[in-house]
Amino acid sequence: MKRFAWIFASTFIIFPISVTAENTMQLTPEASGLAIAQEASRRNEGYGDTTVKLVMELRSADGRTRERVLTWKTLEAAQPGEGDKSLTIFHEPRDIAGTGFLSHTHVSGEDDQWLYLPSLKRVKRIASSNKSGSFVGSEFSYEDLLSDEVEKFTYRWLRDEPCGAWECFVVERVPVYDNSGYRRQVIWIDRAEYRIQKTEFYNLDDNLEKTLAFGEYRQYLDQFWRAHVLLMESIQTGKSTQLVFDTYDFKTGLTEQDFSPDTLKRIR
Amino acid sequence: MTARTLLVAAIALALSSIGHSQEGDLAGYAAFEPRLFFDKPAYQQNPKQGISASAVISPEFRYTWSEDSNRITVIPFYRYDEDDKNRTHWDLREANWQYFDGPWTWLVGVGKVFWGVAESRHLVDIVNQTDLVEDIDQEEKLGQPMIHVEHWSESGSLGIFLLPGFRERTFPANDARLRGPLPIANNDAVYDSGAGDQRVDAALRWKTSINNWDIGLSGFYGTGREPRFVPGVNTAGELILTPHYDVISQLGVDAQYTEDAWLWKLEVIGRSGQGDDFGAVVAGVEYTFFDVQGSNADLGVLAEYLYDARDETAPPTSLDDDIFLGLRFTLNDLDDTNILAGAIVDPDDGETVTLIEAQRRLGERWTLELELRMLSNIPDQGRLYGIEKDSYLTLRGSWYF
Numbered sequence: 001m002k003r004f005a006w007i008f009a010s011t012f013i014i015f016p017i018s019v020t021a022e023n024t025m026q027l028t029p030e031a032s033g034l035a036i037a038q039e040a041s042r043r044n045e046g047y048g049d050t051t052v053k054l055v056m057e058l059r060s061a062d063g064r065t066r067e068r069v070l071t072w073k074t075l076e077a078a079q080p081g082e083g084d085k086s087l088t089i090f091h092e093p094r095d096i097a098g099t100g101f102l103s104h105t106h107v108s109g110e111d112d113q114w115l116y117l118p119s120l121k122r123v124k125r126i127a128s129s130n131k132s133g134s135f136v137g138s139e140f141s142y143e144d145l146l147s148d149e150v151e152k153f154t155y156r157w158l159r160d161e162p163c164g165a166w167e168c169f170v171v172e173r174v175p176v177y178d179n180s181g182y183r184r185q186v187i188w189i190d191r192a193e194y195r196i197q198k199t200e201f202y203n204l205d206d207n208l209e210k211t212l213a214f215g216e217y218r219q220y221l222d223q224f225w226r227a228h229v230l231l232m233e234s235i236q237t238g239k240s241t242q243l244v245f246d247t248y249d250f251k252t253g254l255t256e257q258d259f260s261p262d263t264l265k266r267i268r
Numbered sequence: 269m270t271a272r273t274l275l276v277a278a279i280a281l282a283l284s285s286i287g288h289s290q291e292g293d294l295a296g297y298a299a300f301e302p303r304l305f306f307d308k309p310a311y312q313q314n315p316k317q318g319i320s321a322s323a324v325i326s327p328e329f330r331y332t333w334s335e336d337s338n339r340i341t342v343i344p345f346y347r348y349d350e351d352d353k354n355r356t357h358w359d360l361r362e363a364n365w366q367y368f369d370g371p372w373t374w375l376v377g378v379g380k381v382f383w384g385v386a387e388s389r390h391l392v393d394i395v396n397q398t399d400l401v402e403d404i405d406q407e408e409k410l411g412q413p414m415i416h417v418e419h420w421s422e423s424g425s426l427g428i429f430l431l432p433g434f435r436e437r438t439f440p441a442n443d444a445r446l447r448g449p450l451p452i453a454n455n456d457a458v459y460d461s462g463a464g465d466q467r468v469d470a471a472l473r474w475k476t477s478i479n480n481w482d483i484g485l486s487g488f489y490g491t492g493r494e495p496r497f498v499p500g501v502n503t504a505g506e507l508i509l510t511p512h513y514d515v516i517s518q519l520g521v522d523a524q525y526t527e528d529a530w531l532w533k534l535e536v537i538g539r540s541g542q543g544d545d546f547g548a549v550v551a552g553v554e555y556t557f558f559d560v561q562g563s564n565a566d567l568g569v570l571a572e573y574l575y576d577a578r579d580e581t582a583p584p585t586s587l588d589d590d591i592f593l594g595l596r597f598t599l600n601d602l603d604d605t606n607i608l609a610g611a612i613v614d615p616d617d618g619e620t621v622t623l624i625e626a627q628r629r630l631g632e633r634w635t636l637e638l639e640l641r642m643l644s645n646i647p648d649q650g651r652l653y654g655i656e657k658d659s660y661l662t663l664r665g666s667w668y669f
Contacts, residue, residue: 058602066602067632094668095635096604097295110528112477120407121382125482127529130558133566134600181559257371261477262425266368268330268341 033155033171040194041150047224049075049254053091053246058138061238068092068136075259083107083149085259089267098268102261103128107149110178116264123264132181139210139232139241143180144201152177158186163197166190182209193217195225210234220250291336296327296343299666305445310657320445322349326361327669339366343411347402352444354454355401360411373418378411381429383473383486384535385524386550388572388592388612391535392520394488395471397435404446404641404655405623410435424476431469434459434491437511448654453502453510459491460514460541467491467515484522492516492542494583516541529556533572543581550574552592568596570610586621586651590614603629618645619652637664 027035056068069092075085083105090099098118105111111128131143146152153173160169168188175182183206188198196214203209214227230243257263301322308317329342343362349355364377383393395412402408412435418427442451461467469490476483495511502508518539525532531554538547552572560567572592576585594610605628612621622642629635639662646656 060602064602093604093629093632094295095297095629095633095666097668110480112480112526114477121380124385125477125524125526125531127526127531127556127558129529130556130566133558134564137600137602137604256422257420260420260422260425261482262420262475263373266366266373 029157030155032157036157036169036171036189037150037155040189043194044224047076048251051249051252055244056138057242059240073254075254081107087259100264100267102259102264105146105149107151114261114264116267118268121265123261129179131179139234139239141181163188166192166197168197193225208235220248224250290331290333293330294327295669297666297668298325299323299664301662301664304661306659307657309445310654320351322347322355337368352401352441354438354441354444357401357438359399362411371420375414375416379414379416380409380411383484384522385533386535386552386572387570387594388610389550389574389587391537391548391550392486392522394493394518395429395431397437397493399438401438401440424474427473429471431471431490434465434467437493437495446655446658450499450507450509453508457495457511457513461491480526482524486520488518490515496542496583514542529558542583543579546578546582548576564600566598566600570594570596584651586619589616617647617650619647619650620644633668635666
C-alpha cells in the first residue's frame with residue numbers, strides 16, 4: 001500500500017516555520033516549492049510506524065455505494081534514501097477478508113508490491129507499473145496512495161491564498177516517476193501546520209480529473225498531523241471515494257519483519 | 269504420531285497458554301453450486317446428464333491471544349453432491365495452533381501451504397494433497413497434518429516440515445461424472461512405504477525476495493502425493509485401478525522476475541522414486557495492460573510452456589509437452605468483476621483443456637462465479653481419454669459470513 005502511504009504522508013506535509021510568505025518571495029518559485037515540500041516531509045520524520053483502521057466508501061455516479069474495511073500499517077524508512085513500507089489488510093467485503101497488499105516504496109526506481117491471497121495461502125509479487133490504475137475499484141489510483149517521497153516530484157510555488165479556514169501555499173508538483181497518469185498536481189498547504197488541505201489532479205491532457213479534500217486533522221504525539229476524512233471526487237465521471245479513518249496508533253513497534261513478503265501468511 | 273494425536277496435543281498446548289487479550293472470530297462461507305454437464309455420460313453407470321446440484325459450507329474459527337502471538341485456526345469443510353458420493357465429503361482444511369515468537373513461526377496441527385509462481389500447473393507445490401473431486405484444475409487441497417517451524421531473517425526464510433499422516437487423493441465415485449474408463453479402488457491404496465499412510469514425511473523450504481527476484485528452493489522426502497494406477501481385478505471380478513503411492517525425493521526451484529508490467533516465472537522439479545529419475549518444468553510470462561483504453565480495466569496476457577520428462581512407470585500426466593495461453597480481465601469496478609480464460613494445448617495432437625472463470629460480487633456478502641471446464645480433441649490414447657464427455661459448467665453462488 002504504498003498507495004496508502006502517500007495519503008498518509010501527504011497529511012503531514014508541513015513546512016518549516018521559517019518559510020514565510022516573505023522569504024518565499026525571495027526564492028525562485030521552484031526553490032520555494034521544493035522548500036515547502038522538504039519542510040512538510042521534515043515535519044513527518046520520526047513517526048516510526050503507524051497502524052490505523054479505515055472504511056473506504058465507493059460511490060458510483062448513480063449513487064450506488066460499496067464499502068471496504070481495511071487496516072493500514074506503515075513503517076518509516078530506516079535511513080534517508082530508502083522509501084517507506086506499507087501493508088494493507090482487508091476485512092470487508094468478507095470474501096476478500098485477510099487479503100494483504102504489501103508495498104515497498106523506493107525513492108528512485110520501481111516500487112515492489114506483493115499480494116497475499118489467504119484462501120490459497122499464496123503470496124504473489126505483482127507488477128508495480130500500474131501507477132495510474134484504480135486501487136480496488138476506488139477513485140484512488142495506486143500513485144495517489146504512494147509514499148510521498150519528496151524526490152518523486154518537481155515543485156513550483158504558485159501563490160498564497162486562503163483555503164477554507166486557513167491561509168495556504170499553493171504549490172504545483174510534477175511527477176518525475178515513470179507511468180504516472182498525471183501531467184501535474186496542484187496542492188494547497190496550510191501555512192500554520194503545513195498540512196495538505198486539497199489536491200487537484202490534472203491528467204496527461206492537462207484536464208482537471210479529480211480533486212481530493214483532506215478533513216478532520218488531528219495531531220498525534222504533539223507532532224504528527226493526520227487527516228481522518230479524505231474525499232476523492234472524479235470531475236470527469238461523477239464517482240467518488242471517501243476514506244474515514246479510526247484513531248491512529250503510532251510507534252507500536254512494527255519491524256521490517258512485519259513488512260516482509262515471507263511473513264504475509266501470518267495475516268491469517 | 270497420528271494426525272489426531274497431533275491435533276489434540278496442539279489444542280491442549282494452546283489452551284494451556286491462554287492468557288489475556290483473547291480475540292475470537294467466526295467467518296466462512298456457504299455456497300450453492302449446480303454443475304451442468306453438456307454431453308451424455310460415457311458410461312452406463314453414470315447416473316444422468318444435465319444439471320447436478322451440490323452445496324458447500326466452510327466456517328472459519330480463529331482465536332488469538334497474548335497480543336496476537338498465539339492463534340488457533342479451525343476451518344472444517346463439507347460438501348454435499350447429489351450425484352457423486354465421493355464428492356460428498358468433509359475435510360479439516362485447517363485445524364492448527366500457530367505461535368509467533370520474533371523471527372520464529374510455529375504451526376502444529378492440520379495446515380495448508382502453497383509454494384510456487386506458475387498459473388497452469390503447480391509443480392513444486394507438494395505438501396498438501398489435491399482434493400481432486402473439488403475441481404479438475406487441482407487447485408483445491410486437503411488439509412495436511414504437520415509440524416512446521418520457520419525462521420525469518422532479512423536474507424530469507426527457512427522452514428522445516430514434519431508431515432505425519434498421509435492424505436489419499438480424492439477421486440470421483442465409480443458411478444459419477446469425471447471418472448475414467450476403469451473404476452478406481454478408492455479404499456485400497458497401496459503404499460511403497462511399510463508404514464503405509466502413517467509414514468512421517470519431511471520437507472524443507474527456503475524463500476527470499478531480492479530486488480526484482482522472488483526465489484524459492486524446496487526439498488521433499490516422503491510418500492509422493494501423485495499416485496500411479498495399477499490395473500487388477502477386484503473380488504467381484506471387475507477390472508479396477510489401484511492407486512499406488514511411492515516414496516519419492518523431490519527438489520524444486522521456483523522463481524519470479526518482476527519488471528515493469530512483466531512477470532517472468534519458472535518452476536522446475538527433479539524427482540526420484542517413481543521409475544527413472546525425471547525432471548519437469550513450467551516456464552512462462554505474464555504481461556499486464558493497465559487501464560485499457562482509459563476504461564479502468566486491466567488485461568493480463570499469460571503464456572506458459574510445460575514439459576515433463578517422466579516415463580510410463582511414473583504417475584500419468586497429460587502435461588508432458590504443452591502450451592498454456594490465458595487472458596486475465598480485471599474490470600476494477602464496484603463489484604470486483606474479473607474473468608480468467610485459458611487453454612492448455614498439446615501441440616502434437618491438439619488435445620485441449622479450456623478453463624474459463626468469471627467472478628463478481630453481488631452486494632457486500634454474496635459472490636457469483638461461473639467456471640467452465642472444456643475438454644476437446646482428446647485422442648484415444650491420451651491421458652484424458654475417458655473424461656472427454658465430461659465438460660461442464662459450474663455456477664456458484666456463495667454467501668460469506
